[in-house]
Amino acid sequence: MSALNRHILQSQPSAARRWEAAAVWLFRSATYVILLCGALVFGNIVFKGSKTVFTTTAPFINVAFLTEAPESLYVFEYQGKKREMGDREFRAFKAQHPDASNVKSESYVYSAGGIFPCIVGTVLLVVGSMFIALTLGVSAAVYLSEYATQGRVVTAIRLAILNLAGVPSIVFGLFGLGLFVIYLDWNVSLIAGWFTLALMVLPVVITASEESLKAVPKGFREGSLALGATKWQTIRKNVLPYALPGILTSSILGIARVAGETAPIMFTAAYVVRDKLPWEGLTSVSDFFFQGVMALPYHIYVVSSKIPQNEYTERVQYGTAFVFLMIVAAIATSSILLRNKLRNRYKW
Amino acid sequence: MDSPRPAPASDFLVNKKRVRVLGLSFDDAVKIFFGGNAFVSVLVLALITYFLFQEGFGFFGQNHRNLLTYRQAGLEYVDYIRTQESAHTALTRYLSDLRLRQFSHATLEKKLTPAAANESLVAFDNFAALYGDSVEPLRGLVSELTEQATAIKTKFLVAEDKAVERQQLTAEGKIAEAAAVQIETVDFAVEVKALTGTLPAYKELAAEFIKKLDAALLTAPAMPTAELTTRLERFRQLSSDFTATFPATTRSLETWDYTRAVPWYQAFSAFLFGREWLTASFWQDWYGIVPLFMGSLMVSLVALLLAVPMGVGAAIYVNQIASAAEQRFIKPCIEFISAIPSVVLGFFGIAVLGQLLRWLSQQDALAWVPGFPFSERLNILTAGCLLALIAVPTIFTLAEDALQNVPKAFKEASFALGATRLQTIIKIVVPASLSGIISAVLLGLGRVIGETMVVLLCAGNRIAIPDFTAGLAVVTQPVHTMTGIIAQEMGEVVRGSIHYRALFVVGLGLFFLSLAINFLAQKIVNKYRISIG
Numbered sequence: 001m002s003a004l005n006r007h008i009l010q011s012q013p014s015a016a017r018r019w020e021a022a023a024v025w026l027f028r029s030a031t032y033v034i035l036l037c038g039a040l041v042f043g044n045i046v047f048k049g050s051k052t053v054f055t056t057t058a059p060f061i062n063v064a065f066l067t068e069a070p071e072s073l074y075v076f077e078y079q080g081k082k083r084e085m086g087d088r089e090f091r092a093f094k095a096q097h098p099d100a101s102n103v104k105s106e107s108y109v110y111s112a113g114g115i116f117p118c119i120v121g122t123v124l125l126v127v128g129s130m131f132i133a134l135t136l137g138v139s140a141a142v143y144l145s146e147y148a149t150q151g152r153v154v155t156a157i158r159l160a161i162l163n164l165a166g167v168p169s170i171v172f173g174l175f176g177l178g179l180f181v182i183y184l185d186w187n188v189s190l191i192a193g194w195f196t197l198a199l200m201v202l203p204v205v206i207t208a209s210e211e212s213l214k215a216v217p218k219g220f221r222e223g224s225l226a227l228g229a230t231k232w233q234t235i236r237k238n239v240l241p242y243a244l245p246g247i248l249t250s251s252i253l254g255i256a257r258v259a260g261e262t263a264p265i266m267f268t269a270a271y272v273v274r275d276k277l278p279w280e281g282l283t284s285v286s287d288f289f290f291q292g293v294m295a296l297p298y299h300i301y302v303v304s305s306k307i308p309q310n311e312y313t314e315r316v317q318y319g320t321a322f323v324f325l326m327i328v329a330a331i332a333t334s335s336i337l338l339r340n341k342l343r344n345r346y347k348w
Numbered sequence: 349m350d351s352p353r354p355a356p357a358s359d360f361l362v363n364k365k366r367v368r369v370l371g372l373s374f375d376d377a378v379k380i381f382f383g384g385n386a387f388v389s390v391l392v393l394a395l396i397t398y399f400l401f402q403e404g405f406g407f408f409g410q411n412h413r414n415l416l417t418y419r420q421a422g423l424e425y426v427d428y429i430r431t432q433e434s435a436h437t438a439l440t441r442y443l444s445d446l447r448l449r450q451f452s453h454a455t456l457e458k459k460l461t462p463a464a465a466n467e468s469l470v471a472f473d474n475f476a477a478l479y480g481d482s483v484e485p486l487r488g489l490v491s492e493l494t495e496q497a498t499a500i501k502t503k504f505l506v507a508e509d510k511a512v513e514r515q516q517l518t519a520e521g522k523i524a525e526a527a528a529v530q531i532e533t534v535d536f537a538v539e540v541k542a543l544t545g546t547l548p549a550y551k552e553l554a555a556e557f558i559k560k561l562d563a564a565l566l567t568a569p570a571m572p573t574a575e576l577t578t579r580l581e582r583f584r585q586l587s588s589d590f591t592a593t594f595p596a597t598t599r600s601l602e603t604w605d606y607t608r609a610v611p612w613y614q615a616f617s618a619f620l621f622g623r624e625w626l627t628a629s630f631w632q633d634w635y636g637i638v639p640l641f642m643g644s645l646m647v648s649l650v651a652l653l654l655a656v657p658m659g660v661g662a663a664i665y666v667n668q669i670a671s672a673a674e675q676r677f678i679k680p681c682i683e684f685i686s687a688i689p690s691v692v693l694g695f696f697g698i699a700v701l702g703q704l705l706r707w708l709s710q711q712d713a714l715a716w717v718p719g720f721p722f723s724e725r726l727n728i729l730t731a732g733c734l735l736a737l738i739a740v741p742t743i744f745t746l747a748e749d750a751l752q753n754v755p756k757a758f759k760e761a762s763f764a765l766g767a768t769r770l771q772t773i774i775k776i777v778v779p780a781s782l783s784g785i786i787s788a789v790l791l792g793l794g795r796v797i798g799e800t801m802v803v804l805l806c807a808g809n810r811i812a813i814p815d816f817t818a819g820l821a822v823v824t825q826p827v828h829t830m831t832g833i834i835a836q837e838m839g840e841v842v843r844g845s846i847h848y849r850a851l852f853v854v855g856l857g858l859f860f861l862s863l864a865i866n867f868l869a870q871k872i873v874n875k876y877r878i879s880i881g
Contacts, residue, residue: 016768016770016771017768019770020768020769020770023770023773024665024669024770026661027661027662027664027665027669028665028669028670030657030658030661030662030665031661031662031665031666031670031678033658034658034659034662034682034685034737034740034744035678035681035682035685037685037737038681038682038684038685038688038737041688041692041693041696041737042688044696044699044700045692045695045696135385136385136388139381139382139385139386140382140385140386140388140389141386142382143379143382143383143385143386144386146382147379147382147383148383148386153387156390157386157387157389157390160389160390160392160393161389162866162870163393163863163866163867164389164392164393165866166791166794166795166798166862166863166865166866167396167798167859167862167863168797168798168799168800168831168858168859168862169798169800170798170800170831170834170835170855170858171396171400171798171855171858171859171862172396173834173835173838174399174400174403174834174838174851174852174855175395175396175399175400177838178399178400178402178403178852179395179399182403182843183399199392202388202389202392203389206386206389230374230375231375231378231379232374232375232378253683253687256687257687259689260687260688260689260690260691260692261689261690262689262690262691262800262801263800263801263831263835266835266838266839267838267839297689297691297801298691300691300692300695301691301694301801301804301805304694304695304698304699304805305698305804305805309698309699314699317695317699318699321692321695321696324689324691324692325688325689325692328687328688328689329684329687331687332683332684332687333684336680336683336684340680
């Protein structure tokens with residue numbers, strides 16, 4: 001008789017307990033369904049994309065895909081054999097085989113070659129905009145946490161930051177178009193994209209920086225001030241150095257966001273296709289800033305919406321998505337890892 | 349404090365001279381520099397508002413002129429008759445649907461061969477043809493009038509362009525060239541007469557039309573089943589409803605006056621309540637935000653319906669139930685999901701999810717689900733599922749924060765009173781953090797409604813108000829959204845045109861919508877926060 005053996009304080013099975021167990025399982029499954037969905041998206045793109053990016057022979061990485069510009073892909077039948085060729089290769093082939101000049105071919109834009117210009121463009125966009133965003137954001141955070149006293153201006157600033165964080169990215173795109181591209185007449189250019197993206201991540205950077213600054217103990221400041229340092233000396237020598245690692249790591253998440261956004265650069269910085277790399281054909285230094293670039297997220301949009309889905313185009317679609325996802329994932333992972341590490345290092 | 353007083357220099361043993369530029373010491377300058385940077389965010393918010401207004405506000409003036417031209421050039425007049433024609437087309441579509449039903453009844457129930465089934469429907473076909481053809485004279489009139497009205501409109505627009513050209517030339521000082529520009533004045537009174545002059549002819553046509561319709565209805569053959577008979581009865585009803593609208597139309601045509609002014613507020617109401625977004629049309633462009641707004645709303649609703657239970661459930665699980673090790677695993681994972689770029693999710697939707705959902709919908713076992721099977725792989729549901737994945741991290745993180753902020757004492761008191769863990773969670777912890785959870789949901793909504801790439805790639809991009817008569821199946825229809833339309837059309841429009849400005853006004857609407865959602869979320873957090881003391 002097990003009921004007799006049970007200790008009096010031992011838990012008894014009851015309806016309430018069964019309900020609790022069911023509810024716990026419900027919440028647990030909700031959590032893991034989310035993770036599963038994320039893993040599915042991630043897995044699908046990694047699985048199919050790695051076929052493009054990695055090869056089974058020697059260098060194991062598809063170097064051409066990472067270092068060449070996009071080309072049109074031609075699929076045709078020649079002497080009973082189905083062939084796929086990129087634009088340049090196809091022309092060379094036709095020159096070699098005069099009888100192939102009239103061969104019927106199907107062409108798919110952007111489906112051959114690589115995505116090198118897009119990678120370069122994305123890196124340039126991210127570096128530039130993060131430089132601007134960090135300068136503006138860290139300064140703003142220093143003001144808010146070190147100088148600001150409660151008042152109307154500060155309330156307005158905080159309200160503005162809060163609201164700016166909720167503004168849709170496409171509205172930032174329109175704003176960039178109106179202010180930088182049209183009003184300041186910068187045209188579709190790197191610098192217009194930099195400012196648009198920088199202003200978009202500004203709230204993220206400010207909030208993250210302020211948190212890190214607030215985490216530096218008050219005693220650090222008071223000690224420095226008591227020794228006769230000015231406020232700026234205190235901030236520079238005794239506050240910023242301790243807050244900087246935190247600021248940088250939290251801002252990396254901002255970088256992931258900048259790299260991932262498409263809508264703001266659609267009208268401000270991104271070209272569908274551009275033959276020249278950003279450093280080619282410049283006549284003056286300023287030309288560098290006032291040129292549009294190709295960017296990975298925009299390229300993904302173009303290849304997934306403007307060309308049909310089939311076995312020939314899938315290669316470049318998944319390849320681009322894979323490379324892009326890997327870049328963003330690397331940034332995000334490093335941010336998360338660094339933060340966890342920092343949390344353990346600084347304990348005041 | 350500010351009053352100037354003689355500096356008591358001798359009070360201190362050490363006096364440090366500070367360099368002052370414009371009365372500012374170095375430290376003051378540093379402070380101003382930082383303060384200025386902090387002020388950038390206010391400035392940006394102001395600039396966004398300013399530039400959206402600056403580029404967008406001209407839309408309403410242009411739209412007013414657009415509507416005025418619509419009336420003056422007689423397009424409105426023609427549209428009265430055109431509406432009749434399209435109503436008749438809708439009726440003939442009803443008839444062809446009826447034929448399809450009879451045909452399938454004949455082939456499936458009576459086991460007739462298709463040829464024999466067609467044979468048995470000859471009487472019906474004759475009736476349908478008679479009914480359908482009766483519109484021909486009216487259609488002829490409409491196309492004739494369409495041509496005339498378009499000609500008037502074109503003439504007027506050309507004249508306007510020329511006027512602008514002359515103005516520009518005059519401004520540039522080229523008087524002779526300006527005088528050489530030929531401007532043809534359009535006298536609407538004369539031009540429109542050609543349209544209104546057809547009224548007697550129309551009246552005759554309409555009377556004839558009604559007679560023909562009634563005559564055709566008499567030839568309708570009997571239906572094979574009771575269900576189809578009621579359908580035919582319904583059709584008779586619709587047809588008589590249709591003919592009943594004729595006097596009203598005639599009255600509208602008689603009283604129509606091209607000189608009647610278009611009130612200024614119509615430029616706004618035509619945008620806010622307009623049910624059509626039609627651009628680059630040969631006839632008349634309409635800029636109505638309703639279909640786009642409904643599209644955004646439907647997609648967001650589906651996304652929230654999926655994301656709220658999941659996000660809040662996961663937050664409760666992680667915060668209240670999961671072990672520390674599980675927390676350390678789940679939280680970064682969800683943060684990681686939030687880092688997946690939306691364009692990659694959109695691509696996933698096109699490449700995988702759309703097909704997957706369509707395949708699922710075509711399984712026989714799932715035929716009971718409303719809206720299944722569907723044939724459009726890009727629709728509200730596909731976009732909504734992906735948007736849910738975007739909203740979940742936002743909702744999760746904020747809801748988890750809110751749960752974390754509930755004081756431990758609440759929970760402990762509840763346990764001490766003998767409540768189980770589930771009771772504590774549902775009756776104590778969640779209500780205590782409800783304001784935070786609601787604001788998390790609202791911010792999730794803001795995130796979803798402003799999302800561009802996923803809806804642009806996966807919502808189907810058909811500009812139409814979803815057909816709510818379909819019930820729950822409405823979620824399988826393709827829509828277009830406010831964010832999507834800006835992203836799609838902004839690259840193709842002429843700067844300064846009415847279409848360009850209309851897109852900016854849509855952006856303005858989106859901007860204020862996001863501000864309102866943000867404001868509401870903050871209000872809820874501040875107002876309903878349980879005072880924890």
